[in-house]
Amino acid sequence: MINRRIRNFEIKELIATGGMAAIYKANQVTLDRIVAVKILHGHLAQDKDFIIRFEREAKAAANLQHENIVNIIDFGQEEEVYFIAMEYVDGKSLKDILNQVKFIPQEIALGIILEIGKGLNYAHQKGIVHRDIKPANILIGYDGIVKIADFGLAQAQDLTTITVTGAIVGTPAYMSPEQAAGKKVDNRSDIFSLGVVFYEMLIGVKPFKGENYSSVIHEILTINPIKAFEANPLIAKELSTVIEKMLEKDPDKRYQNIEEVSEDIIIQMKRTRTEINRKDIGDFISKPEEKLKNLMEKRKERHFERGIYFMNSGYEKIDDAIAEFEKVLLLDPNDARAKNYLETLKTKRAKIPLQKKIKEKKPAKKSPIFIGMLAGLIAIAIIIYFILNSFFRVTSSKExxxxxxxxxxxxxxxxxxxxxxxxxxxxxxxxxxxxxxxxxxxxxxxxxxxxxxxxxxxxxxxxxxxxLLTEIAKEDTVTLIKPPVPKRQLPPIQGMGYLKVKVNPWAKIYIDGQYVETTPIARSLPVSSGVHSVRLENPNYKVWQRNLRFNPGDTLNLNVRLELLEGALKLIVRPWADVYIDGKFYETTPIAQPIKLSAGEHRLKLINPLYKPYEEVIVIKPNQVLKKSVELEKK
Incomplete structure (x- = not known):
């Protein structure tokens, strides 16, 4: 097949081969560009079922134009050869990467899942279910762009299950329970398959590992895999819960659409201050072993430093310190420092409760006379308490x-x-x-x-x-209300209109440049008829200003939500520190980009276990960058 020309494509070299087809790198002659050409195996070109499946792949993918889906260029038959020409992805499949490094670092895995989710969401909105999501069908370019390939099993959601030569199609280890049982599938089947891929990326093994086809199907239908955070304690329980919900055997208990999965992953990334972009993914794909080693080394040092911090924080934090050093040993079982600290901490934890018990003394037996005297004193104390409480009850509660x-x-x-x-x-x-x-x-x-x-x-x-949960934003509204005329109502002041103002959160009201009042206010403000400038000001929000027309006797109902002003903090810390803003962990320095913050006061705290904590109240001004350089003081 090499050097053969099929229509407009010159076959150059073999990229990969599978049970159904082979994929070649080719040149599209008319446009002089590199493409991929998928050719159905010769012995299958006489099988009607495989030809239908091959054609379905071309037509299904051709109708899906999305950056996270491999683009189809052409499809057809040249003599006895059936082919699909598609865009060439200069990179690797997720399967190839897993064969190199066994598992994917958490931050990279999250980025890949979000990209796959975008492509799947687009396909599902078009009514197409992929039905064969697996690592071999996920292509990742050296530029970090993730693409879904091979829509050979794709079908419209309203069609019945497709079979080839009487067997259920799909890759067994990644099938959903309903697909494995030969039932009708919908978009939730792809979510289950993606959950299997997600699990394998983070753990390094498939959740369903039967020795043969039937045993894999049996596990998918009946067995719940070990939870991700139990298989890998470095994974947060909250993220493990997301995977568990993706792998629910009952589709009704599973995520109902891929957007829900993406939303929960983004929440976890915000919680852990995880940021990932395509360049990070591309760098990892280019040198996965090297990047994995670097990322794991950084993570190990982070856990070690936190372990030191908790160890120096006293007995109350001893369990936290032990947990951090155990994570260090998960990443590097031979780390002698962590082993020594862990052994010392476990010994200390075992001894302290025993020492407390030794110090506790059994109460001595009291004589009946002493018990009677004690009871009398207690009764007197109770009486005094109630007398004093009647005088000072109000005062004490206020204090x-x-x-x-x-x-x-x-x-x-x-x-x-x-x-x-x-x-x-x-x-x-x-x-x-x-x-x-x-x-x-x-x-x-x-x-x-x-x-x-x-x-x-x-x-x-x-x-x-x-x-906070998002909702459809409501725009500012200015509505004209004609007040009903009640019986015996006095006529309005001649030539006056009225302004009813509601502002979120609050604002000073200026009319024609003159200060009038500060919200919230219940009454309507009288304004002479005609056009007037109305301005709302709050020091931490953008100024709202409009020219409004007031008609005699009418009331303008003004409902405005002000837009928050932001500033930024450019922080440099020597040597380094965990950054806490308003009591919440933000990130560990060095931080390349300025930290965006709402205008106003914020409490900045810097922690490095080997240095004295640094704490300060900073003031962020609207549309300005506060530059701050801190050199920590050694303990």
């Missing part, structure tokens, strides 16, 4: 206060406490809160309101980390 630290993802939500606006936006610290139960509400443009009952305890700090 006890607590605090609440509120963080949201994303930041910039307005905080309401017991239905009253605090005038603060997240992240923020609420101080001087009275003890007891209260209602906390959060509101942000484009997100669903959040309401929760919280309990404030005396001299305690409540920490809340809340992820």
């Amino acid at each position: 006890l206060t607590g605090m609440a630290v509120v963080n949201t993802m994303p930041p910039g939500a307005e905080i309401f406490f017991d239905n009253d606006s605090t005038g603060m936006i997240t992240p923020a610290t609420l101080k001087g809160l009275t003890i007891g139960e209260h209602q906390l509400a959060l509101k942000k443009n484009g997100y669903k309101p959040f309401v929760q009952k919280i309990e404030i305890k005396g001299n305690d700090t409540l920490k809340l980390d809340i992820t």
Whole structure:
């Protein structure tokens, strides 16, 4: 086949071969570009079922134009040869990469899954189910672009199951239970298959590992695989939960669409401050073994440094320190430092509870006379307590206060406490809160309101980390309301219109450049008829200004949600530190890009276990970058 010309394509070299077809690198003569040509094996070219499947692949993929799906160029028959010409991906298949490194670093795996999800979501929206998602059908270019290939088993969701020569088609280890049982499948089948791929990338083995075809099918239908975080303790439980839901055997309990999977993965990436781009993926594909070694070394050092930090934080953090050093040994079983620290910590943990028990003394037996005297003293103390409590009950309850630290993802939500606006936006610290139960509400443009009952305890700090759910954003509205004329209503002032203002979060109102009032206000503001300039100002938000026409006797209802102003922090720390902003971990330095923050005050904290902690309140000004260089002081 090499050097043969098929229509407009000159075959150059063999790329890969499978049970159904061979793929060649070729040159498209008319456009002088490199393409891939897939040719059906000769012995299958006489089989009607395989020809139909081959044609289905070409037609299904040809109707899917997306950057994460391999583009089809041509399809046809040249003498006895059936072929599909498609774009050439200069890179490797995910299968080839897994054969090189066995497992994929978590951050790279997350990036790959998100890219596959984009392509699948597009296909599913077009009503196409792939039905054969597996590592061999995931192509990744050296430029980091991920593409789905081989739509040979693809079908419209409303068609019945396709079979070839009487057998269920697909790759057994990646089949969904409904596909393995020969039932009708839909987009949720691809989600299950992608879950198998996700599991294999992170763990290094397939979740269903039968010795033959029938045993694999049996496991898929009946066995729940070991959870990802149990198979690999380096994987967060929250991420493991995402994979478990993708692998639900009942399609109704599974994710219902691929967008839900992507949303949960993005939440986990934000929680762990994981950022990945195509360049990172491309660099890994180019040198997977080298990049894997570098990434694992960095992660090992991160766990080791955290272990040191927790070890120096006292007995209360001993379990955290042990967990971090155990992760170091998972990455490098021969790390002598971690072994020594781990042995010391486990010995210390075993001895401390025993020492506490030794120190505890059994209470001595008391005589009946002593017990009687003690009971009398207790009774007198109770009486005195109730007398004093009747005088100071109100005063004491007022003196006890607590605090609440509120963080949201994303930041910039307005905080309401017991239905009253605090005038603060997240992240923020609420101080001087009275003890007891209260209602906390959060509101942000484009997100669903959040309401929760919280309990404030005396001299305690409540920490809340809340992820807001998105909703369709509502634009600012200016509506004209004709007020009903009630009986016996006095006529409006001649020539006056009225302005009813509602602003989120709040603003100073200026009319024709003159300050009028600050929201929230319940009453309508009288304005002379004609066109007037209305301006709303809040120091941490963009100025809102419009020219509005007021008609005599009419009321303009103005409902505005101000747009938050942002600034940034450019941070340099020597030697390095974990960066905490408003009590929440952000990232570890060095950080290349400025950190975007909402305008206002923020609490910056820098931690390096070998240096003294650094803490400071910083002020971020709108549209400005605060440059800060910190040199940590050794302990």
